Amino acid sequence: MEKNDGKRTDTSSTSASYTKAVRHYSKKLPKETIEFLNGIAKDYAKVKNYTYSRYSGIGSMDKLTPVYTVLNETRASGMRKNLDLPVVYFELAVADAVRDIKSRWGVLKNKLNSIITANGNLSDTDKMYLRTVLKINTTFADILNRRPYKRPDKVAGEALNEDRLNNYLRRVTRKHLTKMESARSDYFRVTPAGYSFKNGEFKLVSRVPRQRIAVPLKDACIFDRQILVKICTDHVEIDVPVERKPKSHPDYVNTVYAHIGSRNMITLSNGHVYGKDLDTLASIETDRLVEINKARNKVRDALARAKDDKNEQKARHIETNNLGHKKYKRMKDRGRGISTTFINTELNRLIKEEKPEKIVITKRVMHNGRIENKSFYKTSNVRQSRSFASYIRKRLACKCKDNSIELVEINSKGTGSTCSVCGGAGKFIPNEGFACSECGCITDIGLNSARNIEKKYKVILCKDEDKQTF
Numbered sequence: 001m002e003k004n005d006g007k008r009t010d011t012s013s014t015s016a017s018y019t020k021a022v023r024h025y026s027k028k029l030p031k032e033t034i035e036f037l038n039g040i041a042k043d044y045a046k047v048k049n050y051t052y053s054r055y056s057g058i059g060s061m062d063k064l065t066p067v068y069t070v071l072n073e074t075r076a077s078g079m080r081k082n083l084d085l086p087v088v089y090f091e092l093a094v095a096d097a098v099r100d101i102k103s104r105w106g107v108l109k110n111k112l113n114s115i116i117t118a119n120g121n122l123s124d125t126d127k128m129y130l131r132t133v134l135k136i137n138t139t140f141a142d143i144l145n146r147r148p149y150k151r152p153d154k155v156a157g158e159a160l161n162e163d164r165l166n167n168y169l170r171r172v173t174r175k176h177l178t179k180m181e182s183a184r185s186d187y188f189r190v191t192p193a194g195y196s197f198k199n200g201e202f203k204l205v206s207r208v209p210r211q212r213i214a215v216p217l218k219d220a221c222i223f224d225r226q227i228l229v230k231i232c233t234d235h236v237e238i239d240v241p242v243e244r245k246p247k248s249h250p251d252y253v254n255t256v257y258a259h260i261g262s263r264n265m266i267t268l269s270n271g272h273v274y275g276k277d278l279d280t281l282a283s284i285e286t287d288r289l290v291e292i293n294k295a296r297n298k299v300r301d302a303l304a305r306a307k308d309d310k311n312e313q314k315a316r317h318i319e320t321n322n323l324g325h326k327k328y329k330r331m332k333d334r335g336r337g338i339s340t341t342f343i344n345t346e347l348n349r350l351i352k353e354e355k356p357e358k359i360v361i362t363k364r365v366m367h368n369g370r371i372e373n374k375s376f377y378k379t380s381n382v383r384q385s386r387s388f389a390s391y392i393r394k395r396l397a398c399k400c401k402d403n404s405i406e407l408v409e410i411n412s413k414g415t416g417s418t419c420s421v422c423g424g425a426g427k428f429i430p431n432e433g434f435a436c437s438e439c440g441c442i443t444d445i446g447l448n449s450a451r452n453i454e455k456k457y458k459v460i461l462c463k464d465e466d467k468q469t470f
């Protein structure tokens, strides 16, 4: 079932080159430069929000590709002139917003697909019809907007209650179509048309014609593509996409089955654990933050008292010396840095030691349309390690790409709640593990899940092979 003959068939999804953002830093910038950059970023966000408000609804969903229609309409709106925003920033803001809207439609379609799959009131033909419609954007748009449409060829001959299904589709779409969150105003994107390098200095187009703003960089680099400029208090970070070729490891031939947990980061079905006790590391960080916040609250009380006493000098002193945000944020970031370094080191170790060709994990659990992490610990310090769950997944996906490893996500249904020994039902006993109520065995929660993932995936593979023989 698994390819263990040492040969690898490279699939396009794992061997193609991909882009990765490389970050560059500016030197400390003068106040005027930061003000200029903040102004651009603010207007950039305004343009994005305007584009969201006009084009994120169902009426515009088939207007988004290609982007020129939206660009032409926003150009004609007069907004650019009102903001006095250079074209290079304006058009990219529109394109950026359109990309966000399209990606939200993509997320929604995935969500609708899983909702359709889980709906027991739909027949297999119903489901096939709905999935086909979801795949064809124009048909999907026509149905949502109650416009005439042609039934897709794939389901042309089927007996279906189309009205009922279309109504259902409109209803679930309405229910799950989220509003676009308003755009952040601390960054903007710019193409090479909006910047240049002169005498080794990076310069951005300003609001004044033929006048560019110098942004000296820390390293002597030159780039030539669309970049993202993020503004920090006294400097900027510039993300430049760079093409990368994934590393190939002909000796990586194993399939590993991994449970991503909140106590131990990753448990494999072979019993190996990576990122042991991640929650402890995270909780030390949480405890430290709690202590810091306690101390800050005391200072806030002192500040309030000083203000009550009309002791302005003291109040000012407290505000500037004891309640600053810079140091607090720096310490918070450093704490998170310790955990993220640990996560990355352990993921690297997993890849090096297990030599996987393929890693099988479960999809994140969806709950009322929101992604939730299955966790059975409710103590507050798990919150911190929970917030790492998406980071772990992101880094794992990234490292798989980097190393030509196939990452497979399967549905998590049943992988946590059944016994991996006998398949019976059981429950979680805090600090002990998963206790099977049928065979009585107690297994580590992560290990039990990982073993179930292995079982489940092997069943899926068998089914696929059956299909291929027909």
Ligand SMILES: [Zn+2]
Binding pocket: 419, 420, 421, 422, 423, 424, 436, 437, 438, 439, 440, 441
């Ligand atoms: Zn059992």
